[in-house]
Amino acid sequence: MVLVKICGLTSYQEAIAATEAGADLIGFVFAQSKRQVTVEQVDQIQRQLPDHVKKVGVFVDTPIHIVNQIARLVKLDYVQLHGKESILTCLKSEVPVIKALSLQGTDSLEQVLDYLPVVDYLLLDGPKPGSGQTFDWRLIESIPLARDKMILAGGLTADNVDRAIQEAIPIGVDVSSGVETNGKKDLIKIKQFIQIAKGAR
Numbered sequence: 001m002v003l004v005k006i007c008g009l010t011s012y013q014e015a016i017a018a019t020e021a022g023a024d025l026i027g028f029v030f031a032q033s034k035r036q037v038t039v040e041q042v043d044q045i046q047r048q049l050p051d052h053v054k055k056v057g058v059f060v061d062t063p064i065h066i067v068n069q070i071a072r073l074v075k076l077d078y079v080q081l082h083g084k085e086s087i088l089t090c091l092k093s094e095v096p097v098i099k100a101l102s103l104q105g106t107d108s109l110e111q112v113l114d115y116l117p118v119v120d121y122l123l124l125d126g127p128k129p130g131s132g133q134t135f136d137w138r139l140i141e142s143i144p145l146a147r148d149k150m151i152l153a154g155g156l157t158a159d160n161v162d163r164a165i166q167e168a169i170p171i172g173v174d175v176s177s178g179v180e181t182n183g184k185k186d187l188i189k190i191k192q193f194i195q196i197a198k199g200a201r
């Protein structure tokens, strides 16, 4: 069954709703964003969550010693490095790494392969993180990428996630804007998204 990550959660109510709806991973954005959360907020939230849901912190070009400090403080299971972090930076993380890469054309394919041996998952995203923009999933076909390391993101919704899973064959899918209404997480959309993704194969 495909892993599902619901990203950009900002409250305990959203986090527990996503967890109870069957999310495997939940994401908290520490980077600058309309969904940005503080260390204190995430600490309060994570204390009340069951252990089985994996907590992911999303960072964009934050110095790795700060990423490690936050990961320790709020007990993150993964860090999602969503900027231009180098392979060396990924290696310095104290917790497993999800490296996000924006696929915009065939010239960006090579970098995917370079990161593969040093990260736990590669998250392939559209051109603008957190904006609901998708990319051409056919690009993935040309990467000799172990599908058990690939999480697909970027513009996924309950309407396209089934097709995305059939075409890209990822181990997991990640969504943020696609489960929101008027900029707020929508619990009905979260449930629908997870149900469809989990039923896809």
Ligand SMILES: O=C(O)c1ccccc1N[C@@H]1O[C@H](COP(=O)(O)O)[C@@H](O)[C@H]1O
Pocket: 007, 008, 027, 029, 031, 032, 033, 034, 035, 058, 059, 060, 082, 123, 125, 126, 128, 129, 130, 131, 132, 133, 153, 154, 155, 156, 174, 175, 176, 177, 178
């Ligand atoms: O959600 C954000 O605001 C964000 C900010 C900075 C880096 C990543 C961010 N979100 C990630 O973007 C992708 C795709 O989001 P969407 O579904 O297209 O809205 C997802 O991986 C989020 O983790």
